[in-house]
Every structure is written in structure tokens, then in C-alpha cells.
Amino acid sequence: MPNASFTKRFCRGALRWEEERYPEGIKWKFLEHKGPVFAPPYEPLPENVKFYYDGKVMKLSTKAEEVATFFAKMLDHEYTTKEIFRKNFFKDWRKEMTSEEKSTITSLSKCDFTHMSQYFKAQTEARKQMSKEEKQKIKEENERLLKEYGYCVMDNHKERIANFKIEPPGLFRGRGNHPKMGMLKRRIMPEDIIINCSKDSKVPPPPPGHKWKEVRHDNKVTWLVSWTENIQGSIKYIMLNPSSRIKGEKDWQKYETARRLKKCVDKIRNQYREDWKSKEMKVRQRAVALYFIDKLALRAGNEKEEGETADTVGCCSLRVEHIKLHPELDGQEYVVEFDFLGKDSIRYYNKVPVEKRVFKNLQLFMENKQPEDDLFDRLNTSILNKHLQDLMEGLTAKVFRTYNASITLQQQLKELTNPDDNIPAKILSYNRANRAVAILCNHQRAPPKTFEKSMMNLQSKIDAKKEQLADARRELKSAKADAKVRRDEKAVESKKKAVQRIEEQLMKLEVQATDREENKQIALSTSKLNYLDPRISVAWCKKWGIPIEKIYNKTQREKFAWAIDMAEEDYEF
Numbered sequence: 001m002p003n004a005s006f007t008k009r010f011c012r013g014a015l016r017w018e019e020e021r022y023p024e025g026i027k028w029k030f031l032e033h034k035g036p037v038f039a040p041p042y043e044p045l046p047e048n049v050k051f052y053y054d055g056k057v058m059k060l061s062t063k064a065e066e067v068a069t070f071f072a073k074m075l076d077h078e079y080t081t082k083e084i085f086r087k088n089f090f091k092d093w094r095k096e097m098t099s100e101e102k103s104t105i106t107s108l109s110k111c112d113f114t115h116m117s118q119y120f121k122a123q124t125e126a127r128k129q130m131s132k133e134e135k136q137k138i139k140e141e142n143e144r145l146l147k148e149y150g151y152c153v154m155d156n157h158k159e160r161i162a163n164f165k166i167e168p169p170g171l172f173r174g175r176g177n178h179p180k181m182g183m184l185k186r187r188i189m190p191e192d193i194i195i196n197c198s199k200d201s202k203v204p205p206p207p208p209g210h211k212w213k214e215v216r217h218d219n220k221v222t223w224l225v226s227w228t229e230n231i232q233g234s235i236k237y238i239m240l241n242p243s244s245r246i247k248g249e250k251d252w253q254k255y256e257t258a259r260r261l262k263k264c265v266d267k268i269r270n271q272y273r274e275d276w277k278s279k280e281m282k283v284r285q286r287a288v289a290l291y292f293i294d295k296l297a298l299r300a301g302n303e304k305e306e307g308e309t310a311d312t313v314g315c316c317s318l319r320v321e322h323i324k325l326h327p328e329l330d331g332q333e334y335v336v337e338f339d340f341l342g343k344d345s346i347r348y349y350n351k352v353p354v355e356k357r358v359f360k361n362l363q364l365f366m367e368n369k370q371p372e373d374d375l376f377d378r379l380n381t382s383i384l385n386k387h388l389q390d391l392m393e394g395l396t397a398k399v400f401r402t403y404n405a406s407i408t409l410q411q412q413l414k415e416l417t418n419p420d421d422n423i424p425a426k427i428l429s430y431n432r433a434n435r436a437v438a439i440l441c442n443h444q445r446a447p448p449k450t451f452e453k454s455m456m457n458l459q460s461k462i463d464a465k466k467e468q469l470a471d472a473r474r475e476l477k478s479a480k481a482d483a484k485v486r487r488d489e490k491a492v493e494s495k496k497k498a499v500q501r502i503e504e505q506l507m508k509l510e511v512q513a514t515d516r517e518e519n520k521q522i523a524l525s526t527s528k529l530n531y532l533d534p535r536i537s538v539a540w541c542k543k544w545g546i547p548i549e550k551i552y553n554k555t556q557r558e559k560f561a562w563a564i565d566m567a568e569e570d571y572e573f
Contacts, residue, residue, distance in 0.1 A: 025220045026219055026220060027219055027220060027221065027222050027246065028154050028155050028198070028219050028222075028246075029155055029198070029219065030153065030154065030155050030156065030198045030200065030201065031152065031153070031154050031155075031196070031197050031198045031201060031219070031224070032152060032153045032197055032198065032201035032202055033149075033151075033152035033153070033161065033197060033204060033224050034148060034149045034152075034204050035149070035193075035195060035204030035205075035206070035225060036149070036164055036165070036166045036193065036225050036238055037145055037149050037164055037165045037166065038166050038188070038189075038190070038207065039165075039166055039167070039168035039169065039187065039188070040168075042062065042066045044062055044065060045065060045069070045116065045119065046119075049115055049116055049119045050115045050116075051065070051068060051111075051112070051113065051115070051116060052111075052112035052114075052115070053104065053105055053110055053111055053112070054110045055112075058104070058105075060097075060101065061097065061098050061101060063096040063097075064093065064096050064097045064098070064101055066096075066169070067092070067093045067096045067184060068093065068111075068113065068116065069116060069120070070169070070170050070171045070184075071089055071093070071113055071171065072113040072116035072117045072119075072120060073117070073120050074171065075113055075114070075117040076117070079171075079173060079181065079182070082177075082181065082182075084177070084179060084181055084182065085171075085181045085182035086108055086182060087182065088172075088180060088181060088182035088183045089108070089171060089182035089183070089184075090108045091183075092182075092183050092184035093184070095184075096184070145164075145165075146164075149161070149164045149165075150164050152224060152240070153201075154240070154244075154246075157245075159240050159241070159244045159245075159246075160240070160241035160243060160244065161224065161238060161239070161240060161241060162238070162239050162240060162241045162242065163238055163239070164238055166188045166227075166238075167185070167188070168187070169184070169185055169186055169187040169188075170185050171183070171184060171185065172184075172185050172231045174344065174345060175344035175345060175346055176341065176344055176345035176346040176347060177341075177345050177347075178344065178345045179311075179345070180231055180232065183231050184230075185229065185230065185231060186230045188227055188229075189210065190206040190207055190210035190211065190212055190213075191210060191211065191212070191213055192213055192227045192228070193206075193212050193213055193225060193226075193227050194212070194213055194214045194215075194216055194225065194226045194227065195212050195214070195215045195216065195224075195225060196215075196216045196217070196218055196221065196223055196224055196225065196226070197215070197216075197217065197224070198217055198219065199217045203215055213227075222239060222240060222246050222247075223237040223238065223239050224237075224238045224239070224240075225237065225238035226238070241558070242555075242558060242559035243558035243559060243561050247559070248559075248561065248562040249562075251534075251559075251560075251562070252562055252563075254402065255402065255406070255533040255534075255535070255573075257394045257395075257399055257402075258399055258402040258403040258406060258533065258573075259403075259533075259573060260392065260394070261392060261395060261399055261400070261403045262403060262407070262573070264391070264392055265294075265403065268290075268294075268391050268392070269294065271391070272286075272287040272290045272291055272294075273287075273291075273357075275287030276288065276291075276357045276358065276361055277357070281378050282378040282379065282383075284361055284364075284365075285361075285365060285376040285377075285378050285379045286376075286378075286379055286383065286384060286387055288358055288361050288362065288365070288376075289315050289316055289376055289379055289384060290384070290387075290388075291354075291355075291358060292315050293315050293397050293400050293401075294400050294404065295352075295354075296338075296350065296352065296440075297400070297401045297404050297405065297440050298314060298315040298342075298348075298397075299314040299315065299342065299343060299397060299398075299401070300314050300315055300316055300381045300384055300385070300396075300397035300398075301313050301314015301315050301316045301317040301318070301381060311341060312341045312342060312343060312344075312345055313340050313341065313342070314342065314343075314381075314397075315376075315397070316376055316379050316380055316381050316384055317374070317380075317381075318340065318374070318375040318376065319340075319371065319372055319373060319374055319375055320366050320369045320370065320371050320372070320373050320374075320375055321371035321372060322338060322339060322340040322375065323336055323337065323338055323339075323362065323366075323375065324336075324337040324339075325337075325359065325362055325363060325366070326351075327359075329351065330351075332353045333353065333356075334353060334354050334355070334356055334358075334359035335351055335352065335353050335354070336351070336352050336354050336358075336359070336362065337350075337351045337352075338350045338351075338352065362375075365377075384397070385397075401531055402531050402533075404440065405437045405440065405527055405531035405532055406531065406532055406533040406536060406573045407573060408433075408436055408437050408440055409433050409434065409436075409437050409532050409533075409536050409537075410536050410572070410573050412432070412433035412436045412437075413429070413430065413433045413536070413540050416429040416432055416433055417429050417430075417540070417544065419544075422504070422507070423545075423546060423547075423550070424507065424508045424511045424512070425507070425511060426544055426546060427511075427546065427550055427551075428511045428514060430537075430540065430546075430551060434527065434528060434532070437527045437531065437532060438526070438527050454516070455513070455516065455517070458509065458512065458513050458516065459513065461509055462506065462509045462510060462513060465502065465505055465506045465509055466506065468502055469499070469502045469503060469506055472495070472498050472499045472502050473499055475495050475498070476492070476495040476496060476498075476499050479491045479492045479494075479495045480492055528556075529556065529559070533563075533573050534552075534560040534563035534564075534567075535563045535566060535567035535571045535573070536567075536571065536573050537551050537552070537563075538560070538563050538564050538567040538571070539567045539568065539569050539570065539571035542567070542568065542569035543569040543570075548564060
């Protein structure tokens with residue numbers, strides 16, 4: 001049901017949407033769109049681009065050649081050196097080969113993709129060297145596609161669609177050390193597509209010679225198109241743009257739920273502390289798990305989909321082998337050492353001092369168990385989620401994550417922001433606050449491949465700026481000496497301003513270098529987009545006179561338009 005409070009506040013008196021109230025669960029009454037844009041068909045390589053097997057030129061069939069190009073395009077990436085990636089790629093590639101190709105190509109190490117790789121690099125370079133006219137032609141075609149497919153009509157309002165283009169086929173990368181990396185992401189065809197629109201709308205026609213898998217009229221969901229991808233069997237969607245009313249309202253409600261938790265979190269914490277002493281093992285396990293979800297922002301750990309092979313776990317599915325107990329470690333008492341693969345196969349490794357009763361409970365839970373046994377053998381996500389709902393309507397493990405992330409950002413901003421700092425230094429403080437949240441939520445990334453090179457380039461700029469500053473200071477000193485003789489203070493003021501300007505430029509570069517180094521292995525965007533109430537950031541910007549574009553890029557500003565419009569500088573999460 002559209003939220004009247006949200007609509008009024010977001011639109012500030014100029015209502016863009018009628019405040020018609022729908023029955024519970026109904027998202028829209030009318031929905032019409034043009035369907036998805038499919039990836040272009042494969043264009044075979046020119047005759048002069050060769051593939052070599054065991055040192056000899058080999059002509060590949062079209063299907064095998066297309067899959068080979070996916071590997072060739074990634075040849076310089078570290079993925080193609082990983083054994084699991086290579087193994088999965090080769091297995092899936094062979095499925096696309098003719099029987100003759102299969103009998104010949106038996107070893108990936110004998111395959112030479114160098115010529116293909118050089119061809120794609122040359123193409124990339126050629127795109128960079130395009131004339132203005134050529135670039136304009138591409139821009140116009142993209143604008144035409146956006147105009148035709150990038151909008152839908154929902155309840156008499158034109159709404160932007162987020163991702164109307166279906167991803168082309170390629171090789172699955174995954175995050176962390178994903179066991180399925182290197183597998184072939186198959187081409188999505190119209191026969192894979194489910195269209196969702198209203199009964200009284202014009203159903204988008206499928207491409208000539210094809211038909212849709214299904215046409216639905218489900219107004220209890222907000223997706224327009226869906227299909228199932230072949231790697232993990234997950235359902236993919238084409239949705240409305242984040243700046244749409246429905247998306248903005250959903251975001252707003254998410255953060256309002258987290259704010260409701262703020263009012264009762266102390267009571268919940270007191271309750272789970274009491275439950276550590278319960279006579280029921282089930283209650284004790286649930287209380288310790290909830291403590292970890294609260295303190296460490298761990299995910300609950302949903303059961304894996306059928307066929308999913310990655311050994312990933314969350315809090316409820318931790319095994320004995322995933323933790324080690326240290327009565328004393330590095331001068332701290334009662335330390336729990338966690339080591340497991342979390343969502344997207346990202347390793348979670350952390351040494352955490354815990355309360356004595358939590359430590360003693362963990363010892364109890366681990367008694368007479370094998371390493372592969374469940375740590376919380378009387379608990380699962382269903383039991384935990386039911387308990388959370390009893391504590392507060394709408395409460396889930398993710399709400400705890402959102403609450404702790406947002407409250408951490410707000411506290412860190414208060415502690416780190418120095419009112420006397422200039423804008424670059426304040427932005428560094430903001431990123432440090434954001435970084436504290438990313439660390440809490442275990443949002444890691446591999447250092448970018450170009451990291452060392454970009455840092456060297458930045459250091460060169462800093463060194464050059466330091467030389468420029470030394471020259472400017474010498475000129476100022478000289479001007480001061482001349483002024484004593486000529487009594488001309490004008491030249492001194494001019495040189496002073498030049499020194500100040502260069503000092504500010506140097507500081508900006510040095511702050512940039514510090515920021516880049518500290519962010520090397522931390523992914524800031526995940527928490528910024530999904531777990532941090534944007535009104536905290538907007539209020540901070542308004543309070544300290546920081547341009548909002550320094551914190552959020554254009555896409556993010558569109559996503560958080562509701563927060564930019566609503567939040568005042570005194571907003572408290």
C-alpha cells in the first residue's frame with residue numbers, strides 16, 4: 001500500500017502520485033512496458049584472427065569460438081590463472097564443442113588464446129580513438145533504446161526502468177574464491193523470459209520467431225521481467241529504477257524499521273543476556289547467535305539452494321570447525337576466533353573478545369562434537385526469524401545489520417568530524433566513518449590491479465606539488481625582502497595567496513593518497529547503498545556545507561532523492 005506519509009514528505013506538496021490506497025500487498029493497478037533488450041548475436045572473428053592448439057592453427061566452430069573469446073578477453077586477468085576457474089571453464093567449453101573439437105582439444109594448457117586477446121585489446125583501443133561523430137552515433141542509438149525500452153507506465157505515471165538490457169553471455173566470476181568461477185553464463189533467450197504486466201496493457205511482443213516462457217499479471221510484485229540464470233539457479237529481475245516512488249518508499253520503510261529497533265534494542269539485548277543462563281539449551285543457543293548477529297553484524301545464514309556447492313555459512317549454520325576458543329589471547333580474555341566462508345564465498349576472519357558467559361556457553365555447545373558438527377545444533381534460521389518477529393514486528397537479522405551499520409556511521413561521524421577541517425579533510429573523515437561500517441559488515445574486496453600504479457602516479461603529483469610549493473615559498477621570501485626596500489606590499493600579498501593555494505592543493509592530494517591507501521581492501525559502496533540510512537549522510541553534508549555530489553554520485557543521488565529532499569541537518573537516526 002502506498003505510504004501517504006512518505007508520498008507527502010517526498011513530494012513536498014507537489015504530489016506526483018495520487019494517494020489512492022490499495023489493498024494490502026497490491027503494488028500497482030496498471031503496468032505496461034516494452035520488455036527487455038537482448039544481447040546482440042555473436043559475430044564470428046575475422047579470418048585473420050587465429051586460435052592455436054598445441055602450436056597449430058585450429059578453426060573453431062561458431063559455438064566453441066564464442067566461448068573461447070570469453071576466456072581470451074580475460075587472459076590478462078588473474079582469474080584465468082586460478083585452477084578452479086580454468087577447470088570449470090574447460091569443462092563448460094567442451095560442452096559447446098563439436099565431437100571432432102572435443103577429441104582434439106583435450107588440454108587447456110595447450111590452447112593459445114594470445115592472438116584473440118590481442119585482437120580484443122586492439123578493438124578496445126580503437127573504441128578509445130573513435131571520432132566525435134562515431135561516438136555521437138553510439139550515444140544516439142543508446143538514447144533511442146532508452147527512450148523505447150527504458151521506461152514503463154505504472155498507474156498512469158511514466159517510471160524509469162533500472163536494467164532493461166539483459167546481460168550478454170560470458171564466464172561467471174563470483175566473489176571471493178567461488179567454487180563455480182569460470183562456468184559459462186549462457187545466453188538468455190526469449191523462451192527463458194517471464195513477462196509481468198497488467199491484463200489490460202499491451203503485452204510486449206517477443207522477437208520474431210520466438211515466444212515468451214510465460215506472461216504473468218501479478219500486481220503483488222514490482223518486477224517487470226524475470227528469468228532463471230544457469231550458474232546458481234537464482235532468479236534475475238528487471239526492476240524499476242532506484243529513483244522510482246516504489247523503490248524510494250521501500251528504502252524509506254527499511255530504514256524506518258531499523259529506527260524502530262533503536263527504541264527497543266536495549267530491552268532485546270537485556271533479554272538475550274538473561275537467556276544465556278536459560279535451562280533450555282535451545283534458548284541459550286538462540287541467545288548466543290543473536291548476540292553475534294547484533295555485535296558482529298553476521299548474517300543469519302539461510303539454507304543453500306538445491307545444487308549450490310559453495311560451502312558458505314552464516315551465524316545459524318556455523319560448524320564447530322569455524323571457531324576456536326582462546327581463554328586468553330594477545331592480552332585479552334575470552335577471545336573467539338572466527339574463520340569461515342560467508343556470502344559470495346568471502347572469507348570472514350575475526351578475533352573477538354566476548355563476554356565470559358558467551359565464552360562458557362560456546363564451550364558447552366562444542367562439548368563432545370566433531371569439527372563438522374553444527375555449533376548451534378538446536379537452532380536454524382526459521383526458529384531465529386520467528387523469535388525475532390516475536391521481539392519486534394518486521395525484525396530480521398538484516399534489520400540488526402542495518403541498525404548497527406547506520407548507528408555506527410552516525411557515531412563515527414560525530415567523533416571524527418573536525419569543525420575546523422577543510423572540505424577534503426572532512427570527506428576523509430566521512431570515508432573513515434564509512435570504512436568502520438564496511439569493516440563491521442565484512443565488506444572486503446581484492447586490491448585493484450592498477451592500485452600500485454595509480455598510487456605511484458599520485459605520489460608523483462604530490463612530489464611535483466611539493467617542489468612547486470618550495471618554489472612559491474622562495475618567491476614569497478624574496479618578495480618580502482624586496483618590499484622592505486621598495487615598500488610594495490602588493491607583490492607580497494599576491495605571493496602569499498599563491499603559497500596558500502598550493503598548500504591547499506598539496507593537502508588535497510595527500511588526503512586523497514591516505515584515503516586511497518586505507519580503502520585498498522575495503523568495499524565502501526555496499527554498505528553505503530544497502531545498510532546506511534542516507535539521511536545520516538545528507539544531514540552531515542548539510543550541516544558542514546559539503547556538496548552532496550562529493551558523497552553520492554549521480555546514480556546514487558537519484559536512488560536517494562527521497563532522503564536528499566527529506567533530511568534536515570539536525571536529522572538523528
